[in-house]
Amino acid sequence: DLALGQWVFRVVFVLEGVPPSIWQSVTAGQPSQETLDALEQQRAACLLFLIDAPPKLTPWELFKGFCAVVWAWVDAGATVVAFPEAQVAIVRRILLGLESEDLQPQHAYLFLSNGVAKIVDDKGQRTVWLRTWGLGQFLLPDLAVGLPSPPEGGLSNDELESLRLLFETLPPSMVAQHGILPVGGTVQVGLKVWSAVGAPAPGQLTFMTSRCGFQLLV
Numbered sequence: 001d002l003a004l005g006q007w008v009f010r011v012v013f014v015l016e017g018v019p020p021s022i023w024q025s026v027t028a029g030q031p032s033q034e035t036l037d038a039l040e041q042q043r044a045a046c047l048l049f050l051i052d053a054p055p056k057l058t059p060w061e062l063f064k065g066f067c068a069v070v071w072a073w074v075d076a077g078a079t080v081v082a083f084p085e086a087q088v089a090i091v092r093r094i095l096l097g098l099e100s101e102d103l104q105p106q107h108a109y110l111f112l113s114n115g116v117a118k119i120v121d122d123k124g125q126r127t128v129w130l131r132t133w134g135l136g137q138f139l140l141p142d143l144a145v146g147l148p149s150p151p152e153g154g155l156s157n158d159e160l161e162s163l164r165l166l167f168e169t170l171p172p173s174m175v176a177q178h179g180i181l182p183v184g185g186t187v188q189v190g191l192k193v194w195s196a197v198g199a200p201a202p203g204q205l206t207f208m209t210s211r212c213g214f215q216l217l218v
Contacts, residue, residue, distance in 0.1 A: 001051065002069075008052035009069055017042035022084045029087035029113040029133070038080040038091050046073060059139040060175055063111075064103050071100035085211065086134025087113045105176035111137060114167035117144070118207050129208065132167050136211030138175045143167060144205065144214045145194070162192035166217075180215050194218070 002009045018026060018039055026039065050066050057065070070081055074095050082089040088111055098107070112134040119128050131144040145163060166189045174180060181187065181196035188194075194217045205214060 004069070006052070006054040007050075007065060007069075009066075010049040010051050012047040012049075014045040014047060015043075018045050018082070019047070022082070025084035025087055026082040026089050029089070029115070031089045035080060035089050035091050039082075039089060042080070046078070048073075059178055060105055063137055064100065067103060068100045071095065083111050083134060083137065085137055086111050088134065106172045108138070108172045108175040109168055112171055114143075114164075120207065129205075130163055130167075131208060131210075131214070132171060133210075135171060135174070138178070139212055140171075140174055140178070141180060141199070141213045141215045142210040143170065143217060144200070144208065145217050158191050162190040162194075165189045166194055181217075 002011050023039075027036065031039070048066075048069060050062065053062055053065060074081060074092055079092050080089055081092075081095060090110065112132055114132045115130065117129045117131040119126065121127075125148055127146045127148055129144060129146050132142045135142045143166075145166075147159060166187070169189065170181075170187060183196055183198045185196045186193050197216045197218055200214055200216055208214070
């Protein structure tokens with residue numbers, strides 16, 4: 001364990017590179033070829049866990065304090081940083097231009113990802129589920145949207161573009177305010193208006209997991 005004042009971190013060294021137990025999560029977000037090459041070239045890895053922290057900090061302050069130690073490893077020569085819960089891996093050159101003390105909630109997009117989570121058939125109707133990954137790092141529910149597929153089997157360009165913008169712009173605002181849209185709350189993104197309908201019913205999304213559950217939007 002590493003103690004830095006009231007902060008306590010657990011540091012685990014893995015001498016064979018990225019552990020197989022987290023490889024799938026780290027690469028699930030379809031990293032760039034540059035990032036994938038960096039991951040495959042690892043000969044040692046350091047796993048970092050936050051064990052204890054000063055009281056009364058906000059989730060963002062906790063995350064930022066965690067990142068201060070992560071950045072120390074980058075300064076020491078780490079070539080890639082991964083956040084498995086978010087299915088995110090970031091190569092060193094991207095992080096070098098940003099100091100951990102300068103991180104703001106609007107930078108949360110760096111530590112989140114989104115995409116298609118599952119395509120399910122329910123009573124003959126095909127539904128595509130799209131979601132975010134990583135909001136649990138800020139003690140917030142991930143976002144999820146279920147869209148019935150059009151007859152041709154694809155999503156409209158308007159839907160795809162609006163969802164992409166929704167998943168990129170709403171989470172940093174959630175992190176900054178540490179809150180979610182109230183049930184019935186709406187947000188317009190592009191040509192679409194999305195409405196929050198609350199948490200899924202018990203057993204509704206058993207094929208998806210998130211540390212703090214989900215907020216559904218329609």
